Amino acid sequence: MAVDELAKCLQVDITQEKHHALIGRARIDSEDIVLVKPQTYMNESGRAVGAILRGTYTTVSDLIVVHDELDLPLGSVRVKAGGGHGGHNGLRSIIEHAGSAEFIRVRIGIGRPAPERDSAAYVLSVFSADEREDAAGAAAKGAEAAKAIVREGPTRAMNIFNKK
Secondary structure, eight states: OHHHHHHHHHTOOOOEEETTEEEEEEEETTEEEEEEEEOSOGGGHHHHHHHHHHHHTOOGGGOEEEEEETTSOTTOEEEEESOOOTTOHHHHHHHHHHTOSOSEEEEEEOOOOOTTSOHHHHHHSOOOHHHHHHHHHHHHHHHHHHHHHHHHOHHHHHHHHOOO
């Protein structure tokens, strides 16, 4: 949702099929960027990301990964530099295929499911009517965070988006 929102803001289509992903090329100020939506299962998203990094000669330090985060409340957005996968299989795959965990993350909170609900089923489920507004707001905020990272750098973006 956040990548779609960013594409909408930048007026770019993410329709080119390449390396098991849909991609779109755009600019944020003077920076050329590639928006990527892996079309693999989430736990294999690193295949697409790694191939695109190699194909565009982009370094891992220039990579911004936007992902859902169970450990943040629904609607919240945080920016993080580096770190582990924290049990997130998509991040695990990206780290494996990119060869490093030293990329920037835009973490979008989806909250935790009720104790009796399976986390995997929760992550794959559609937002309820009550949750849609918070999710849409978080997607827009996630797109803004990605733009701030490109324009102002990760440290400044963290100062803006990691306020409690």
